[in-house]
Amino acid sequence: MSSPTSPTLHLDGLDLAALLCSRVCHDVISPVGAIVNGLEVLEDDQDESMRTFALELIGKSARQASARLKFARIAFGAAGSAGASIDLADAEGVAKGMFSDEKTKLTWSAPQALFPKNKVKLLLNLVMVATSAIPRGGVIDVVVSGDAEAPTLVLKAKGSHARIPPHVEELMAGRPESGTVDAHGILPFYAGLVARAAAMDVRFAIEGDEVTITATPAASPAVIGAPEDPDGEASDTALA
Template sequence: MTTVTLDALDLSALLCSRVCHDVISPVGAIVNGLEVLEDEDSAEMRDFALDLIRKSARQASARLQFARIAFGAAGSAGASIDLADAENVARGMFGDEKTKLTWSAPRALFPKNKVKLVLNLVVIAVTAIPRGGVIDVSITGEGDAPVFVLTAKGAYARIPPHVEKLIAGTPESGTVDAHAIQPFYAGLVARAAEMDVRFSIEGDTVTIRAEPAAAPAGDVEDVRDSDDHQDGGNGI
């Protein structure tokens, strides 16, 4: 398998395309609502337009706030992000009549890349239940060694096509487009955060588990050799 790499320009362009795709629909609805306000004298239609503008503005704001943390440089002045902020943007982005989001996590600051990873895994969990359902996010452990378990339960649940290879950085096509950039980016963030991501499915439930990457066997052996050397080679 060939690992795909993207240069900085291609990666930024594809992520920008992804964000634009997410916000263009509510922004377009706002424009439509404003046009109705300009052209209609009917009180009923004007009320409809105002309601459309309100809902679409909230949706656009929620999507931009989510993208700011999940894909952007939010909190760039520091190395940590509050998990409460991550919960708020996830609920704003995905909490609706179709999908229910539950969130269990400590009130704590976690390393930025680990928070970005869990938000990107929420995006993938949503795609695992195309008809909607319940997504449960559980975060345990300390910031330096957390465990994320996301379960997505709903009708027609499935591990999203190609997502495992995209996260591994080895897409079957050998290329990455704007449609595939989000799981590919999630894999980049997982490696930067030194986390392994695994998928499983049972019945109508997909489970995504992310935990600290295991140290290569050679690294463990090197540590043991170093300890033996410090103890005079007696292994005591």
């Protein structure tokens, strides 16, 4: 793990844009490719059962591609002019759309309210980080409490082989051990950028098969590698 005093990595704007575009393309290329395959079957195969299968594949893949693009539009996009707010109901809709056909189930408890866009973007990016905490699938429980300017975001990811994703804490703090970031690490790195823009601290904790991610209003500059508690167990890691 990198040192708390390690310099924060500052990506060139063009590099950040390129890596985020790469991430979005990675997420949509599979369902789009499946749509192309389905269309080829419709063109070349006259067997009725195969044509039915192809139509089902096209429909399912189109829904997946649409859901992933809608999610990316809010999670990575500007989502309106500076200072704009986003309805948490819209965030819930795009988040649940991402898991409609997946092995992971999402539960959501949040007020019906408009929240500052960076706080909503942080929430959605943390949903994706939580997904990587349960690689074999499971349940992600999202709870938003407090008012729009000072909310508490709690995400609990429970599933077999749950773990705090490798290097996620360093990446979110902007201090990757390697000193650089690639397309695989851009999501947590970007989540850290959004957290700092939203003045939120993010903490990770794990107990058994459940990983908890908590984001709260930043009280002071957060550091990586919080000191051990009196019982000798490491305290939760705080990230800003």
